[in-house]
Amino acid sequence: MAQREWLPKMWGDWGEDKDSPFHALRKQVDTLFDDFDSGFPIRSGDFTVRTNVSETDGEVCITAELPGIEMSDVDVEIAGDKITIRGEKKSEKDDQSEKDGRTFHRIERSAGSFMRTTRLPFDIDPDKVAAGVKNGVLTVTIPKPAEEQTKTRKIEINEG
Structure with missing residues (x-):
């Protein structure tokens, strides 16, 4: 099965490209984990x-x-x-x-x-x-x- 062009090649590349549909999602998830890790300041x-x-x-x-x-x-x-x-x-x-x-x-x-x-x-x-x-x-x-x-x-x- 061929990989779609817009899918990231590796997990670490998810959302790195600002044009990627995953960029906004990754930013929100990263913020969620930052808040959780810091005790919700x-x-x-x-x-x-x-x-x-x-x-x-x-x-x-x-x-x-x-x-x-x-x-x-x-x-x-x-x-x-x-x-x-x-x-x-x-x-x-x-x-x-x-x-x-x-x-x-x-x-x-x-x-x-x-x-x-x-x-x-x-x-x-x-x-x-x-x-x-x-x-x-x-x-x-x-x-x-x-x-x-x-x-x-x-x-x-x-x-x-």
Whole structure:
């Protein structure tokens, strides 16, 4: 039985050609698996940023993985009790195609805009927030207000 011309030759070629009828299907399936693998992070934009939120008695710390992203393309904004990290990861294809006549045969690295908003149980003082980046990980440290620090206390459990 002869293979139809529009069918891919190998499984790995499914949807690689943008003119292929399988391209849109492959893109949707890849996105589904990306979401499943990442624990269904909130998506706002084209690119998913994975974050961790942790706390101590005195502060909340948010870390965001931003590999390959220029910090000049990232903004951290505070509004009341919300902190928003937004930015854009530029595609290597867009950056290099026109410069040196480069032709890409496969693009698997993600690119696009992103936005993650985290709401905290207190208003954030923007003057006290610190942000830094090391090895592609953005760390934002938010001190808790004094009244929040005193709200948490251990309660003794009595038996009987």
